[in-house]
Amino acid sequence: MINLDPVLSANLDFVKSCRFICIISFFFPFLIEPIELLKNLDYENEVLKKLRSEVKFNLRVSKSRNTSDDYIPLEFYKYTVVQGDNFFRIMARTGMNIDTISSVNALSSPQDIRVGMTLLIPNMRGVYDTENLSESELSRGKLAEKYSMPNHLIIFDKRRDEWFVPGKTLGKIEKSFFYGLAFHPPLNEGYLTSGFGHRLDPFTKKKTFHGGLDIAAPKGTDVISSADGEVIFIGRKGGYGKLVVVKHIMGYETRYGHLDKMAVSLGDHVKKGQKIGSVGNTGRATGYHLHYEVRRFQKNEKPVFYQHM
Numbered sequence: 001m002i003n004l005d006p007v008l009s010a011n012l013d014f015v016k017s018c019r020f021i022c023i024i025s026f027f028f029p030f031l032i033e034p035i036e037l038l039k040n041l042d043y044e045n046e047v048l049k050k051l052r053s054e055v056k057f058n059l060r061v062s063k064s065r066n067t068s069d070d071y072i073p074l075e076f077y078k079y080t081v082v083q084g085d086n087f088f089r090i091m092a093r094t095g096m097n098i099d100t101i102s103s104v105n106a107l108s109s110p111q112d113i114r115v116g117m118t119l120l121i122p123n124m125r126g127v128y129d130t131e132n133l134s135e136s137e138l139s140r141g142k143l144a145e146k147y148s149m150p151n152h153l154i155i156f157d158k159r160r161d162e163w164f165v166p167g168k169t170l171g172k173i174e175k176s177f178f179y180g181l182a183f184h185p186p187l188n189e190g191y192l193t194s195g196f197g198h199r200l201d202p203f204t205k206k207k208t209f210h211g212g213l214d215i216a217a218p219k220g221t222d223v224i225s226s227a228d229g230e231v232i233f234i235g236r237k238g239g240y241g242k243l244v245v246v247k248h249i250m251g252y253e254t255r256y257g258h259l260d261k262m263a264v265s266l267g268d269h270v271k272k273g274q275k276i277g278s279v280g281n282t283g284r285a286t287g288y289h290l291h292y293e294v295r296r297f298q299k300n301e302k303p304v305f306y307q308h309m
């Protein structure tokens, strides 16, 4: 019917995903039924004291080799960020570490904390494994080996359908995503013609949201994958023209639009820096350029690159 251009469809997707994220963040704390509300982070607060002692106890258990030791079951406390808070204060007061708060709340960076936002604080340090393994003894064994832990100390969190690994921290790769160091630019050369955010649409001259970057380069220039991942879409898609979508860990995906040729197939596992296609002007494009997007849990994010290759 109507051919949505990438700008507009990114915009629509953004609105949709925003709505989705808002619903999630609004209901999420209730869905997982935190046992207690942390009204403030004063050291005299009895609830905070209880949380801190549970965190301490569980940390000891996670390091224990004694098979009779067991955790105080995984529970979540709820805390609403107030003026004057920052990530590091919340972390220090609750006995948490960066990895736990970011993993449990799916934060994309320490700056991702806003006044009024509700955070879940677990009563143990640890991270959710990002491999999406199903609940089975086989998965448990695999993770026990991966994290060098006894099997019984790894927890399957039924409320989230994910494996929680107490006492562990984010891996090197996960950390690099968290600090915005994971993505390589999709072109080795080219120049930015349109940035992320609000802009005047080049066709309609109306103010719209641009969910990615436009990078101009000659026809046929290699387009490379920003990070390791799996090709989950390949083909024509509305204003994107020829599009490749690569799925990465931790809910990330990158999109490469207006391609001339596509050099991968659906389901391919690609490496960071691997060629996935070439620059073209298919779809709704004013000239030869790449339309590039980074999304996390379907929400457009501003692409951040780490130039290190």
Ligand SMILES: [Zn+2]
Residues within 6 Å of the ligand: 006, 007, 194, 210, 212, 213, 214, 290, 291, 292
């Ligand atoms: Zn664009």
